[in-house]
Amino acid sequence: MLLMPMAGAYRVPERGVVYQIMVDRFYDGNASNNEPFYDPAHRNYRLYWGGDIEGLIEKLDYIQSLGVSMIWVSPLNDNIDRMAGGSAPYHGYWTRDYKRIEEHFGTWNDFRRLVEEAKKRGICVIVDYVPNHSNPATKGEFGALYDNGTFVTDYYRDAKNATVNPITGIRENIYHHNGNIFTWSGIPLKYANLFGLADFNQLNPWVDSYLTEGAMLFTGSGACGLRIDAVKHMELGWLEVFYLRLYSKKPLFIYGEYYSLSPEKSDDLYGLYRYSNVSPVLNIPIREDIVRTFGFVGSLETLSRTLEDYYSFFVYPNKQLNFLDSHDLVRFLNEAKRDDAVERFHMALALTMTLPGIPVIYYGDESYLVSKDGKGDPYNRPMMVFDNTTEAAGIIRTLAELRRTNDALAFGDFRTVYANYSVWAFERTFGSHRLLAVMNKGSPVSLTIDLDWPDGTYRDALYGAEMKVSGGKASLELGRNSFYVFHIEREQEMPLIGSLTPYAAQPGQEILIAGAGFGNGGKVFIGGVEAKVLSWNSTEILVEVPKVKTENAWLDVVVKTGGKASEPAKLRYYSGNDIPALIAINATNLTGRLWIRGNLSELAEPRPLLRSSTDYYFTVAPLPNGTAFSVGLYTGSSWGELEPLNVTLYGFVNSTVVVLRDEPSAVETETAPAMPTTTIAHMPVGENPLPYLLAAILLLGAALIIWKKRG
Template sequence: MKRTLSFMLILTFILSFIPVQAEDNEERTWQDEMIYFIMVDRFHNGDKSNDYEVDVNDPKAYHGGDFKGITKKLDYIKDMGFTAIWLTPIVKNEPKGYHGYWTEDFYDVEEHFGTLEEFKSLVEEAHKREIKVILDLVVNHTGYQHPWLTDPEKKDWFHERKGILNWDNQEDVENGELAGLPDLAQENPEVKKYLLDMAKWWITETDVDGYRLDTVKHVPKWFWKEFSKEVKSVKDDFFLIGEVWHEDPKYVADYGNTGIDSFVDYPFFNEAARIFSRPDQSMGRLQAVWKRNTTLYGNANILGNFIDNHDNVRFTRLAKERDQDPVKRIKLALSYMYTAPGIPIIYYGTEIALDGGEDPDNRRDMEFGTTNEVVTYLSRLSELRKQYPALRKGDFEVLYDRLGMTVFKRVYEDEVTIIAINNSTKSQEVELSTEQIMSDHQLRGVLDEEVIESSKDGYKLTVESETAEVYVLEEKEETSRMYMIPVVIVPLLFIIFFFIFRKRVNNRR
């Protein structure tokens, strides 16, 4: 027994010198998510029985996408690493309202998409795969032909029928009609109660995890404060991400005081779409956006980063207009989105470099079965983002930015990652000093598996044109091998001890 206890003490002592890789055991938060944005009607047709008035040749008609279609593709979405899906509005819409933004009934499901039970099944199947579901919600307006418009008792449910005459006047923005759509009067107590009850009902009824709030700036801030409080009382950690389409980031950030958690980051989009759609563009403006965001928002890490969506020309089209290979350009943009601060939001089809111009051309049908290297690359980036917490919540520091080549560092606790993105047409070499990165270590590339050891001057990175690499700072291989010796010897000694001990016991018997 004494020998056994002595051995166990020695074993514990040896194991204390073995380095243990840090694990991210913290509870999953929204800044850890990766969102796949789907226009329901254009994604996948999983049920032909609801295909009435469908015309795939008309870009402004229904094309057949539905809940069953999305459910059938959940594994495809999960395999790319996405942890949440954002769906365009699913409420019943008037004719030609394939996109979901022309509401006819706030409490009913659009019949082209399926039934309420089929949507509940979609949410349930998504949750089984640990995928959260975000619904697009519109409370600013109804469709052009909503039944309330002819109901005398609901005459005061709408603002005066006039357009937005002065976009710099907040009263005009909130009370005028956007694109001629009837503008709801949230200040009417009946309207306010209806909208709040409706928003809570969908959460209770379907167990969705968040709302993407449409046309936020067209609704008064006081309403959003009440809205946020009410919906968050229904479900813990319910997420609100708003769309405030405005050039002034201060204007956008001010809506963060209403209880809305996050926003789709249009300033990021404007710079990222420009920078990555062509080579030799500096990423300095993106870093300026980040610095500004840290001063404007309580948590800038949960802003939604994107390079295209259903309201703008597809990123692929931007690259083609500049005579660029869209696949190379998309991979570079994704490299930044998945390693820099913020929640990456990927519009369906970006993974296959789907083309598209202005609305509705940017809402083409998704094409499955096509082979594209972006899908593989996207999956790998997702794995890295999950594996290394520093890529999701680490500090952000730019180490080098010149001639289209950018290197930045993300640090979280003891984990250090270095990201190098070469947005130029030439191979680039960058020397990083030991003041920027700890000496006597090595950088291990996790995309191309290159190992760079430190010298007395620091680290020399070589990155090929229009490529990116993610490095993890770790001890040199020689040191790692020394640490590995106990890992091999200790189990071996334990096995030998076990057999000797067993033999002696048998002999005594």
């Protein structure tokens, strides 16, 4: 059994490249599904242009020619059948039915055929999924929602049945009825409508099940992963349970879109890091820095420091996703106004493919696709032009192939060797595999750097440039706007873990361990407990997560083979049987920014609380059903040290609402109120103890006087 291939041929995302496709703008394989709202001339960017699943299938050989191993397709679920705000839902982000495929794109049979045909070419399919919202609340179909063709509600009908949640203060039913987001923080950020789109109440049991079932239709039909839209606007606690349910069937590659444009240490960036500890995220914050530095002006030395700092906060920096262009942002070649824009594009493209993280290529990047009609949304979504003979296509193809053979590119660390304004050299190392990327956006220069590589002459993978190493010094010539990639692959002698897929799991779920030097067999330990091995080869191990008694969020994963042990990797561990629960604390006598931290794996990392208009602090967290727990209360800011308030509160999970108490419940099986309306008193926090202390001293003094008088 140990020598068998990977069960289900699961993929290691870090060894691959993602190709992002806007389905409607790629290729028309079936003209019969183009109407209505169709523009055959491809001039109105807000109408359908004909691309569909059959068109994707026809162009799989082209996609394969680029060396990519994953395709990320825009949302395929059934969208509204009306125009809204002058636009048709060609993009797929205005869902009305999460259990059907949009008729402009095809059918479930078409999707399953796409998965099978892609699999034949060594490609897996990742689907964009949109659980934050459905469709516009005040136009089009007014938030209409269907369950496999059966009408459920719309935004206005739902409002009639909505009630005010006594804890969050939000009017809700299937949807939240809190208006649009105007304050991009706090409660509005997660409980109001994003750009007027009907915002789901994921804690509604029907919504929770409905969104999960919809996602499972894709994974059950063969999708190897999901890209989750707008995670910034959903409670992390609900997403954690949502992901765990999806992982229950097989290891999946799930990543989120947390839209944050800056790598500066803000609350927004802290939120991105929190979400990345559960599943990977797109590296949106650093994309703007890369485009500015290569498309306009900027120091490579400054960029190197920014990136080193950014990556240092991730548990798994190599699992996050790098991109240059996307459907949300202006394409590089539309934005960079300079004579050498194409050369700079090549440099930036090569950089995104060699930095820590999984590269994402936006459709048409290889053919220099841009719109002549505009720059931003929707003009960053023109009709595809197919050309795989360009220099850009060559860069993608070459570096995609290198990712499969060079462990440093897939899993390696990240260290700047040399940097100034125009020149940057960084090294990535994983065991005996190494990679050196060197670039120069200035005038030609001769460069000599310190480099601990064996003496010899090395040839660049992209253009064949030479680098000579002698006595720990490397020398090479850098032309203007040049980018070179040198690499070493030698036998990996020690067991080394490069990644876990997924890196969050609960007992009984499978995780794929990828790396090198695993040999033909051995043992895997998770949190010190031996895991059941399902399959094993020298670079990949499939195991089942064991039950571990722990209060820690992260457990060590260690591979032992041939008398050697790997350095530990980290698994975000959940107890199992988790439900998304609203945790509430009565806010009487509480002020400031508060956090909780508890004695369960799920609560081992501090969770920030929001304050409602109904005098509660609250958060949503995954909690193991039927479990008693306690939490401590803390105060502080996102990036600073949290200060304990020396208060312990208690809860018991038998409902999706848990109001914390001063003491453990006498009867743990006591039924918690489904939606409590009364406040639960607990010891005031932060109240001045001086009056009580003075009173105690006075009483003691009086007692002493009486005692003396009475002899």
